[in-house]
Amino acid sequence: MTHILFIALKFILERKRQTFVSIAGVSIGVAAFIVMASLMNGFQNYFIEQAIDLNAHITIKVKPQTVEDKIVRRYYGENVVADVYGAKPEEKKDKITNYRFIISKYSKEPDFLGLAPHLVGQAIVKYSTLEKSATVIGIDPIQERKASVIDKFVENSNINSLLTDRNSIIIGKLLAKDLGIDQLNKKVIITFPNGSQGIFKVADFFNSGITTLDQTRLYINIRTYQAMTNRPGEVNEIIIKLKDVNKAERLARKIGSETGYYAESWQKAYKNFLQLFKIQNYITYMIVFAILVVSAFGIFNIIMMVVMEKRKDIAILMAMGYEKEDIIKIFTVQGLLNGVAGAVIGSVVGYGIQEWLSSINLDVEGLVRAKGFILDRSFIYYIYGVVFAFVFSLVASFYPSYKASKLNPVDIFRSG
């Protein structure tokens, strides 16, 4: 191996400019991969984590009414079908009748960590002259804690005040902001769909980082909500926390078929986002792949050029007893050295960019709110980057090297 490294290194070091360019190409590819991967996965993982925490692993809901359900009667005529729809939606359907049974049944199963009842609806919140609509979630704070990580998102941990003061609420941070509330203990007026009104005290802020939730959510004690809306003892949603979030799809199906209610896994609830992430990943990796392909062409180019220029050297090496494999190795090693150097520099640059990105302090407001970039700085991306660079440079340099080994020294000596 000494003879191969010796000659390969001498060849490379004598063409510093081209070597520099091709190493730079690989470095850019590797650095781009590391940074893109950590940015994208950082954001997506953060989003998914928050989403899982916020929306429960499985939510049992009343089946959304389909068009079919509203058909009261269907007439068949010659070449026509006529449907008669019910005039008004059936209100009494928005209710899980046997929720106590469901909660106690699944509480006993080992896959489930906790279940909590919700009564969810809409309301108008008024503070001074400002009015906003909100999604009101009636919760039982004690059970809620077992089934969700609500504590994580409640700014001052005052969730128990929903118990001590039945007329207190926890309000979304952005909703509060929109209403002009910046302090606790402010009083707001809430108007419920049935027309009843009440005065409530802001006991805490709910701050999840997910913009749409913080703009609309409002938590209230479920009993207060039931009383205010005249729906005593009613529950229309059950949230469930699982031991293993990856089992959500399967368990949701099981619950659905066992209870007859609509059980939605977090994956299903966030289907659109997960789909979007897939496309986003696809596009990003395509771009990075393209960069790597271009840099591989750089390597291909330089090795091809060296082979063309070095025909006489190849001939004399063969005359002196170097075998075809030696020739292949001499040139692939040059490609690999480019690739490995590029991978190392790319990793260092990638690390530097990660450091820089994570030091940036800016308010990101969009799908999520964050202070700066959320990075997933796993070491695995470095390994992938290095492996890609290695494989690409190997593939790129193999063909020219193989060509070199096929040269016939006699032809070259004859042509001078």
Next chain:
Amino acid sequence: MKTIIKLSKINKIIGQEHILKDIDLDIYEGEFVSIIGPSGSGKSSLLYIIGLLDTPTSGSIYIDGNLIDFKNQREIARLRNTKMGFVFQFHYLINELTALENVIVPLIKARVEIGKSKVIARELLKKVGLEGKEDRKPYQLSGGQQQRVAIARALSNNPQVIIADEPTGNLDSKNTQIVMDIFKQLNTEGKTIIMVTHELELANQTNRIISMKDGRIVS
């Protein structure tokens, strides 16, 4: 006298061209043989086959009495590396390497470690009169010096046979004589030398002259 290389009924045909025709030739150990003949008579082609660089279309080659199997390229590469040294009309030195590094190229292929290779190479460069020029790149040397580096390189694995194709073809008369003197010196030290030349004056300084015409040995 021991036969070191034996050719038997060697033919070489490329396309329509019959380049070598029924060549029978014995090279004896310690000989200094010259091959002469008009341009295109097949001297180089014969030398490539003797040096195992090219495969004959038919016929057999024996080295030290062993029949060469041209399918065994690994063994052939090993023989070229250790048994033979090549010198051509052009020096074929590697530009990126210094004189010393050029000389160690066959040594490191033979798994001699670099430090030891350099000692041997220094010795050989001294022998061809290039002491002090070890660290020069080929383009920093004169034509005669370049050819002497090539000779030192051909000698690096202490081969039994030196194969030279018009080694002085590009040299002036002074350098030609220097190279010729080196060859004669090597021959007295026991090396077998086979040299193609078109200068009768040089051929006359060797033990035996083989004359070629139209792909045949005529005398």
